[in-house]
Amino acid sequence: MNIMTEQSLENAVGDKMNAKSNEVIKMRGDKVGVFYGEKQALFDVNLDVRLNQVTALIGPSGCGKSTFLRCLNRMNDTIDSARVTGKITLDQEDIYDKSIDVVELRARVGMVFQKPNPFPKSIYENVAYGPRIHGLAKRKADMDQIVESSLKKAAIWNEVKDRLHEPGTGLSGGQQQRLCIARAIAVSPEVILMDEPCSALDPIATARVEELIDELRQNYTIVIVTHSMQQAARVSQRTAMFHLGYLVEEGATDKMFTNPDDKRTQDYITGRFG
Amino acid sequence: MTDIPLDTMVRAAAPARRDIGLKARYAAERRFRIYGVLAISVGLAFLAIMLITIVSKGYTAFWQTTVTLPINFDEKIIDPSNKRATDPDVLIKANYPKLADKALMAKLGIDPSNKPMALKLKGFLSEGARVQLRDIVVADPSVIGTTRNVDILAAANLDSAFKGQIDLNVEEARRKVSDQQIAWMNQLKADGTMAEHFNKGLFTYGASSRPETSGMGVAIIGSFYMMVIVLLLALPIGVAASIYLEEFAKKNRFTDLIEVNINNLAAVPSIVFGLLGLAVFINFLGMPRSAAFVGGLVLTLMTLPTIIIATRAALAAVPPSIRSAALGLGASKMQMVFQHILPLAAPGILTGTIIGLARALGETAPLLLIGMVAFVADYPKTPFDPATALPVQIYMWANEAERAFVERMSGAIIILLVFLMAMNITAIVLRRRFERRW
Numbered sequence: 001m002n003i004m005t006e007q008s009l010e011n012a013v014g015d016k017m018n019a020k021s022n023e024v025i026k027m028r029g030d031k032v033g034v035f036y037g038e039k040q041a042l043f044d045v046n047l048d049v050r051l052n053q054v055t056a057l058i059g060p061s062g063c064g065k066s067t068f069l070r071c072l073n074r075m076n077d078t079i080d081s082a083r084v085t086g087k088i089t090l091d092q093e094d095i096y097d098k099s100i101d102v103v104e105l106r107a108r109v110g111m112v113f114q115k116p117n118p119f120p121k122s123i124y125e126n127v128a129y130g131p132r133i134h135g136l137a138k139r140k141a142d143m144d145q146i147v148e149s150s151l152k153k154a155a156i157w158n159e160v161k162d163r164l165h166e167p168g169t170g171l172s173g174g175q176q177q178r179l180c181i182a183r184a185i186a187v188s189p190e191v192i193l194m195d196e197p198c199s200a201l202d203p204i205a206t207a208r209v210e211e212l213i214d215e216l217r218q219n220y221t222i223v224i225v226t227h228s229m230q231q232a233a234r235v236s237q238r239t240a241m242f243h244l245g246y247l248v249e250e251g252a253t254d255k256m257f258t259n260p261d262d263k264r265t266q267d268y269i270t271g272r273f274g
Numbered sequence: 275m276t277d278i279p280l281d282t283m284v285r286a287a288a289p290a291r292r293d294i295g296l297k298a299r300y301a302a303e304r305r306f307r308i309y310g311v312l313a314i315s316v317g318l319a320f321l322a323i324m325l326i327t328i329v330s331k332g333y334t335a336f337w338q339t340t341v342t343l344p345i346n347f348d349e350k351i352i353d354p355s356n357k358r359a360t361d362p363d364v365l366i367k368a369n370y371p372k373l374a375d376k377a378l379m380a381k382l383g384i385d386p387s388n389k390p391m392a393l394k395l396k397g398f399l400s401e402g403a404r405v406q407l408r409d410i411v412v413a414d415p416s417v418i419g420t421t422r423n424v425d426i427l428a429a430a431n432l433d434s435a436f437k438g439q440i441d442l443n444v445e446e447a448r449r450k451v452s453d454q455q456i457a458w459m460n461q462l463k464a465d466g467t468m469a470e471h472f473n474k475g476l477f478t479y480g481a482s483s484r485p486e487t488s489g490m491g492v493a494i495i496g497s498f499y500m501m502v503i504v505l506l507l508a509l510p511i512g513v514a515a516s517i518y519l520e521e522f523a524k525k526n527r528f529t530d531l532i533e534v535n536i537n538n539l540a541a542v543p544s545i546v547f548g549l550l551g552l553a554v555f556i557n558f559l560g561m562p563r564s565a566a567f568v569g570g571l572v573l574t575l576m577t578l579p580t581i582i583i584a585t586r587a588a589l590a591a592v593p594p595s596i597r598s599a600a601l602g603l604g605a606s607k608m609q610m611v612f613q614h615i616l617p618l619a620a621p622g623i624l625t626g627t628i629i630g631l632a633r634a635l636g637e638t639a640p641l642l643l644i645g646m647v648a649f650v651a652d653y654p655k656t657p658f659d660p661a662t663a664l665p666v667q668i669y670m671w672a673n674e675a676e677r678a679f680v681e682r683m684s685g686a687i688i689i690l691l692v693f694l695m696a697m698n699i700t701a702i703v704l705r706r707r708f709e710r711r712w
Contacts (some may be wrong), residue, residue, distance in 0.1 A: 078601060080525055103604050111602035117595035119614060129613075130603040180599070187603060 024051040026191060026221045027072060027109075031086035034067050034076065041067050044086070045247045047240055049191070054213060054222045056232035056253065059242035060268065065225045068242070069193050072223060073109035074102050090191070107134055110189035114196040116176030118168035118183070123160050126168040126179055127151060130187035146186055153219075154182035155212050174205025181212065185220075192216065194224040198231065210235050229269050233257050241265045328687050335685025338473035338486065339436040340425040341399060341462060343377040347411065347418045351376075358415065365415065370407040374399050374426050381467060382458055394454050400427035402487035427475075428468065430485040430678035432459060436468065439677060476685060480651040481662070481670075485678030488671075490686055492650045496566045496661030497635060503570025503657065504577055504634050509627055511574075512581030519582075520589045521611050540579035547576045548640025556644060563645035564660035572644060573634040580633065584626020588619035621708035628701040632694050638665040664690045 027049040034042035042064040049055050049072075057065035067076070074095065076082040088095050095105050107130075118126050127147045128137075137143035147164070151157040156178040160171070168179050177197055184192055194213070198206040213222060213235045226232050232239050233253060240250040241262070249262045260266050349356075352368040376386065378399060384391050403426045410424065411417060427433075431450040434440050436459060446453050462468035479489030523529045551572035555561045561568050592615050600610040641647065647666050654661040662670070668690065671683035 073602070075598065075602065078597070103606050105604075106602060107604035110604075111598075113595060113598055113602070115595055117593075117599045119596065119599060120618065129600075129605075133603070133605055133609055133613075183599075183603065 025049070026051040026091065027223075028089045029068065029071070029086065030088070032068065032071060032088060033085040034064070034071060035081075035083040035085070036079070037081040041245055042071075043245045045242075047247055047250055049221060049223055050238065051221050052217055052219075053237040054217055054224060054235050056236035056239045057223065057225045057242060058227075058229065058232050058239060058268070059248070061227075063242040064245040065240075065242045066195055069195055069223060069225050072191070072193055073106050073111055075106075075111065077102060107187050108189055109191040109193060110184035110187060111193045112177070112180050112184050112195070112197050115200050116173055116180050118171070118176050118179050120167060120169050122165045123151075123168045123171070123179060124164040127183050127186045130183060134187055136187065150182040150186040151179075153185050153216070154178045155208065155215070156182060172205070174201050174208060177201060177205070177209055178212065181209070181216075185216070189220065191221045191223065194222065196225050196227060199227065206231070229257075229271075241268065243268070328684050328691075331681060332684025332686075332688045334437050334439070335476060335681045335688075336473050337437070337470040338475060339428040339433040339468060339470050341378065341428055341468045342423055342425050343374065343381060343467070344421050345373050345377050345407065345424045345426075346421040347407075348373065348376075349419050352411065352418055365412055366408060368408070368411070370404045370411075371399070371401070373407055374403040378426075382461065394452060395458075397429050398432055398455055398458065400429045400486045401484055402427045402482075405487070425471065427486045430676060433486055434677050434681075435459060436463070436470065439681075476682065480653065481649045482651065485674075485676055485682055488679075488682065490664065490667050490689065492653060493662045493664045493667035493686075495654055496569070496646065496650075497664045499566035499654070499657040499661065500570040500573055500663060501631055501635060503567060504573045504631060505627070507570070507574040508577045508581050508630065512578050512627075513585050513623060515578075516582050516585035516589060517611055517616070520586045521607065521615065536579050536582050540583060543639075544576055544637050545639040545643065547572050548643030550575065551640060551644045562658055562660075564648045564650070564662075565658045566646075566654060566661045566663075567657040568644050569641050569646050569661075569663060570657065572640045573637060576637065576640065577630040577634045580630035581623075581627055584630070585619070585623045588622025588626065589615060591622065592618045621705050624708075625701045625705045628697050628704070632697040632701075635697070636665055636690065636694060638663075638669055641666050642669070664693070 025048045029045050029047040032042060032045040032047075033040060045064075045068055047055075047068070057069060059065050070076045071084055071088055072095075076084060084096060090105070090109065093100060095109075119129065121129075124147055127150050128143050131137050131143060131146050137146055148157065148161075151160060156175060159175060160179070168176065171179060177200070181192075181197075197213075198209050201209065210231060213224065216222060224232075224236065236253045238251065239253045239256040241248040241256065241260075241264070243264055249256065249260060249265045251261075256265060257269055260269070266272075351372050352358075352370075353364050358364045375392070375395060378395060379386055379392065382395075384395070386392060406424065406426060428436065431440070432455065435451045435456060440449060440451055442449075442456065451459075459468060475487065476489045477494065478491045479487055480492040482488035519529060519532065551568055555568045555571055556563055596614050596618065597610060600614045601607075605613065641663050645660075646662050647670060648660055648662060650660045650662055664686065668683055668686045671679045671686060674680075674683075
C-alpha cells in the first residue's frame with residue numbers, strides 16, 4: 001500500500017474541521033462480540049458512530065470490520081450460526097432488543113454492498129421497491145417523486161432519466177453501484193452502511209462514488225468499510241482500525257493517518273502489513 | 275541495451291531436450307477420445323435401432339382399412355315387428371351386421387342364398403360394424419328405410435392383408451386370410467371401395483378385444499386426469515416444502531435427515547409407491563380401484579421428491595447478493611422470497627416440474643398395482659371412474675398376440691414418445707427463454 005499523498009491528507013484535515021460542530025452519537029457499539037458457531041470473530045468492540053459523519057472501518061482481510069458493519073443493521077441475523085453479544089444502540093435504543101423489529105431497523109439503517117447488486121428489474125422498480133414495501137408512497141406521483149429525488153441524490157439521475165424502465169443490470173458497474181445507493185436512499189434511512197462499495201469499480205467510478213459519499217454526509221450518517229487507505233482518508237472524518245477481531249484504535253481520521261497511537265495502525269497504513 | 279552488435283553476443287547453447295513423456299501423454303489422450311467416441315456411437319446406435327424399429331412397426335397403426343358400402347337400412351332387418359316406437363331397445367339389439375353383410379354381398383355379386391360363399395365372407399368386415407351402424411340409427415332413426423354410404427371397418431386380418439403385412443406365400447390353411455378373401459379384397463381395392471384412411475379410432479376408441487376397434491381414448495383421458503392431479507398437488511406442495519426447507523428452516527440435524535430422506539425417496543422404485551397407494555388409498559381409505567384420481571395421488575407422491583430437489587436447486591442458485599439486497603432494504607423474509615427469489619427461480623422450478631410430469635406420464639408399474647390395468651371401454655367421466663393410462667395401454671397391447679395389436683402398440687409408443695418429447699422441449703425452451711445470468 002502506498003503512503004498517502006499530501007493532497008488527500010489536507011482534504012481529510014479540512015473535512016474534519018468542518019465536522020467539528022457536530023458530535024452527536026448516532027450509533028454506539030458496547031462490548032460487541034460476534035461468534036460464528038464456536039469461533040469468535042469479534043471481541044469486545046466499543047465504537048461510536050457520529051451523526052452526519054463518515055466513519056471508516058479499516059484493517060486487513062478477516063479482521064472483523066465487515067462483521068461489525070453487518071451487526072449495525074443485524075444482517076448477521078441471516079446467518080444461522082452467527083451470535084452477537086454486547087450491545088449496539090441506535091439513538092440510545094438497543095437494536096438487539098426484542099422491542100425492535102429487524103425490518104424497521106433495516107429501513108432506518110440501510111446498506112450498500114461490495115458488489116453492485118441491483119435487482120434484475122427496471123431502474124425505476126429498483127428504486128421504488130423499498131418505498132413500496134414500506135408504504136412510503138400512496139400515489140404513483142409520490143413514488144415518481146421519491147424515485148427521481150433518490151436518483152438525483154445518488155448523482156445518477158442525468159444518466160438514467162431517459163431509460164428508467166430499462167433493466168438496472170444493464171448499467172455499467174459504477175452506475176449500478178450508484179443505483180444501489182439510490183435504492184438505499186429511497187427508504188430515507190438515517191444511517192447508510194457501505195461494505196467496500198468501490199472495490200468492484202474502476203478509479204473513475206470510484207471517484208464519483210466518493211464524491212457522492214461526501215455529499216450524502218450532509219443528510220445521512222455513513223459507516224464505510226474500505227481496503228483503500230486513500231479512500232478512508234479522502235471520505236471519512238473518523239477511522240477505526242480493526243485487527244484479528246479487535247478494535248485496535250479509533251479516532252479522527254487526520255490523527256489516525258498522521259500520528260496513530262498504536263504501532264499496528266502505523267504499520268498497516270504505511271503498508272508494512274495487510 | 276541494444277548497442278551490442280548481434281554477432282558479438284554470446285549465444286546460449288540450447289539445453290538438451292528432456293524426455294518428459296509427451297508421446298505417452300498424447301497417446302493416452304487419443305485413446306481416451308476414441309473410447310468416448312465409441313461410447314457415444316454405441317448409445318446413438320441403440321437409440322436409432324429402437325426408434326427405427328418402433329416407427330417402422332408403428333406408423334401403419336395410424337392408417338385403417340375401411341370398406342365403403344351402400345348400406346340399405348332395411349326396416350325388415352332392423353325392426354321386423356315394427357315396435358321401435360314403444361321399445362327403444364329394438365334399435366339397440368337389431369341385427370346390424372346383417373345389413374353390412376348384405377351390402378358387401380351385393381357389392382361382390384354373391385348370391386345371399388349361396389351359404390358356402392356367404393360363410394367365406396365371415397371375418398371380412400369388423401364386428402365393429404354393429405356399433406358403427408347402431409350409432410347411426412340410434413342417433414337418427416329416420417335413416418331406416420333409406421340407403422347411404424358408410425365406411426365400414428375391415429376386420430383386423432383383412433386390414434393387415436391390405437397393408438401387405440401377411441405373407442401370401444404361406445399355404446392357405448396356415449394363414450388367417452383365405453385366398454377367396456384376398457381375391458375379394460383385390461376386387462374391392464381395384465374399384466376403390468376398400469381403401470386406407472387416417473385412423474381416428476386409434477385416438478378415440480376405448481378398450482376392445484378387436485384390434486380395429488380398440489384405441490387409446492380412455493388411456494389419453496386417464497393420463498390427462500392424472501397429469502392435472504399431479505400438477506395441482508405436486509407443484510404447490512413441492513414448491514412450498516422447498517421454500518420452507520431452503521429459506522426458512524434452520525439447518526440442523528433434523529432438516530439434514532429430511533433432506534437425505536427426500537433424496538432417497540427420489541430413488542425409491544416406483545412400484546413401491548404403487549404398493550403404498552394400494553395399501554393406503556384403496557385398502558385403508560377405501561378409494562375406488564382403477565381410478566385416475568388414485569393414480570394421480572400415487573404419481574404425485576412419486577413426483578414430489580423430483581420437484582422438491584429441482585426447486586431447491588433453483589432457489590439455491592439465486593445469488594446471495596439478491597437476498598442481501600432485499601433484506602438490506604428492510605424486506606421481510608417472506609417478501610424477499612416471494613418478490614425476488616421465487617420469480618428468479620421460476621424457470622428452474624418449471625423445468626423441474628415438467629421433467630417430473632414427463633416421468634409421471636411414462637410411469638407404468640405403480641398404476642398396475644392400483645388396478646389401472648383394466649379393460650375399460652367407456653370414457654371416464656370423472657377422475658373417479660375406471661380408466662387406464664398411456665403406458666399401461668401399451669403394456670396391455672403388448673400382451674396381445676395378434677399382429678394388429680403389435681402394430682397398435684408401436685403406434686401408441688410413438689404417440690407417448692411424441693408427448694414426452696413435446697414436454698421436454700417445452701422445458702428446454704422455457705429454460706432458455708427465462709434463464710437469467712448475473
